[in-house]
Amino acid sequence: MNYFYEILNKRIGYSRVGRIKLSKEPKKYVKTPNVILPMRNFLMKDINFLEGFEDHGIFLISKEVFLKIGFLRDKFKNTTFIFTHTGTLQTFIEILENNIDIFSEDNIILLIPFNIPTTILDGNFAKNEILYHLKSVKKLLENFPNLNFGLSIKIFEHPQFLDLYSPLIKENKNIKLLNLLDFFTTNTNFKNVLDLIISIKQNFDNNLVLMASGRIIPKYFPILIYLGIDLIDSSYLLYLTSENFYDTIEFVLPIHKVKYFPCSCVACQSKLKNFQSLKYSDEIFEYLCLHNLITAKTYMNKIKQYLRTEDFRAFVEKTSFDDVLIVSILKVLDRQYFDLIKYETPITDSFSTVKCFGPSSYYRPDFQQFRERLINYFSPETWTKLIIIFPCSAKKPYSASKSHKKFQSILRKFPDFPGFQEIILTSPLGAIPRQLENIYPVNSYDISVTGFWDNEEIDLASQMLVELLKKYNTKIPIICHVSDKGYKEIVLRAQKQLPNQFYFTEVYKNLTTSDSLKSLENIVKNLKDSFDLKENIPKYYSKSWVRKLVKIADYQFGSNIGMKIFSKGIKVKKNDARKNLDIIDIENKKLLGKFLVKTGQIELTLNGAEILSAIDKEFNILVFDGDLIKGNTLFRPGIVEFSQNLIPNNYVIILDKSKKSVIGLAKLIVGSNYIKNSSNGRIAKVYEKIS
């Protein structure tokens, strides 16, 4: 069988949506992420199992007899089977030799087992065991060069032992799947988990399907998917069943202790309650097993749905409240591995709301990405003469909120208001220039606003404010229209680090009372001309949307790029039907790009891209192996060179082989790490090209 993995969408962290293609004709594939259900004799006799799971995508079989049972192959003909053996490698090879025809079929993935030894004495023992095992595996792969395999990997809590597998995996292209055995349990050292995952992602072909098996309970499914696992073996649920455990996702508990059944699956609705007191009976095993497997499958469905339409990171964070192991993994991954994971996390997403639950959300990679890009790429408008700091609002974008409408109505009273730089303080994104209020994640985050700030939130925001203000002339006055203790603390901490003059408005009751607004107006009036501005506001750049688009272009394409692309002045035209804004060059009336309200991104046209390419030849490029692009998807073999900092969902310029002409534009599906570590697969979706 010639299966291979194809990535369809990158999601936050290492999570990804994809499929394992099994055959071209007829088209057969298994969608990932997915849960692998174990197939057992006694389950095959259970009508509820057969009915409930006949449409499930992937099963694990370990009995030779299942390969041959006509009924099984008929009933589950649209299903994929992973075949492995739970005993010795030698017996696995014998089974393989005896059934070579069956294994050449489309819907069976062969998984090379590594069951023995079951335990180790120390690292040296483990190393010798791995080397011995790999010697036999190497021989097996040499003997069956035309079959594709999954390879089981055991590292025995020593992530560095992955290096022992490395030559074998790299040399044998018929290894298509890595099964990480026993690498994730409740007792797992989270650092080992992360070391292993990072090592796999950085060193191996990113098209290898990653499977996790061992003592895994559904509670860990979300974090495993977040770590880039595509398939999760749920066999451990059979073991839990045999010990009479009932899985509720959040916890597992002995069935006899379940008083209130939190599930309405077919098992819970029917006889599970009646058999509850029959410890270790066949009846209880049957229904308990069914419940536990249904729970795993249903939970995986929920994860898939979240990956498709919701904020998956928020979902993972929610599950972390049930287990400190997940908290640790997220914390370390966010802080220690951000420089790697930022090339895996899409730069934008289109969820309705991005939820922040507290400290676990402060350093999520998309938020860090936002803060880092803002600090690196945001450049002040040279005509700024006054800086005004406001608090955030619940409604997004901020300018659509009642309070910000009132603030802006005051500022707009002054004809020179385009010379005012508004900065909005918020948690956990920090300090946000008004021009960037429409981009992800500023346009969609949500956090509980209580007036109580923790020290980390204040620190994050004040540091960012300092970084932003440092970009401006220190003589520009800073007006602070904030009242809550937290906001004030942010400003005060920043004030201590900066030479600028800070002015606080008088606040009466709240910021939007007429007296407060009057105070704002007065203070603006008094200070607006205090900074000796040498420069006038350029023609065309006084409009809010134009100011925004210039800064969004900086955010997307690099510092000061916006002014260069739109150097001749632009006109913004709203396209009601698609909720997009057309960006039109005023001089030649050419469409330079579109601002997509939903994602908060500028999608350049070829006209815009030509200008960008002339400014920065190396920025976000893919060099195509040819002069003209056919089709709408760029695949890895067609790419001969690429920028090293590509991020999923960002836009990219496609150059011809000679790197002289822009031949197309695309939105990236994957980041540069994937491109570096893969030899096939989808890279980007082309949305415009030269024909």
Next chain:
Amino acid sequence: MKKSVNSNTIVENIKAIRDRTILKRKKFTNDQLNKPVSFWIKDDRLLNEKGKEFTIILRTKGCSWALSDSGGCSMCGYINDSSIENIDDKHIINQVNHAFQSKLEEIRNERKNFIFKVFNSGSFFDESEISEEVRNHIYQKLYESDNIEEFVIESRLEYISKMKLRDLKNQLNDKYIELAIGLETVNDYIRNTYINKGMSYDDFIKAFRICKEIGIGVRVYLLFKPPFLNEQGAIDDCVQSIINLVNLGVDTISINPINIQRGTLIEYLWYQNRYRPPWFYSLFKSLRKIHELKKDSTFPRLISNPSGAGTKRGIHNCLKRECNQKMINILRNFVLSQDFNYLNKKDAYYDCDCLTRYRLQKNFH
């Protein structure tokens, strides 16, 4: 014959545990040295019929492999019954005499034929354990016992020599003699890395040929579920081993499911929940599989008398007495009759719920 000593950490671990155990042990009194560790008579399978076994476990200096720098085998704690220091021949002769005197009457009165087993938890042919004089004394005792038809002794390969075997054969020419060898598995890696047996399959073959040349039968001990193997691994290993040995033509295969003995590496793993003794279901599955695969072959005598069967430390299913007793009976019936029908039962026959439990969790043991 060269002993292969493992250089990896298993040796260090076994040795450390072994040294601690030896240090703690008490010295045997003269009275204890004059009596064997144990001796008994019970039903057993003879080559072609049901019969009786008369077994004596002699207390000797102890297995030289266990006392060597190798630390011995990972599952063997028989050294605890040994004296460690040299024992006078007269003590061992007294042990033999004591057992014979105690059971002579019973042997004479029994209508069934006997198989006589002399085990010293080491090597019968190791001079440091059993001298030529003691061996000759045992041969003499046996020679005088008419209804003892078979004689079984055990030895490591390095102590087997043509001369010793010829001497034995010459002295007991009218008896069927079987030399038991603790091969444990046909897989060299499992035997030497996990069991730390220090012998190769090739060396076993050489010893097997010598026995055949002299006319001595070969009994092979197979260890069922060595440490570091899971249930299915144990089944695979056992099936593979038996198939090879059937093809080779050994006379008896004795399957010994692990029992957790004190002061061993396997006990250390067991305490930490990193090892579980095998299930009866796995043993039966192995035997059924062999029957299915080698239907047309002539089987050697297949025996299994598990120590500690039905207890936490021995082969067991659940810990229900009835369940384990049923299994013990099935196994005993099979061994005595050599009839596979005792094992080829439908699921319903094993009426304990633990069968499903076994199926659900066997991949995790």
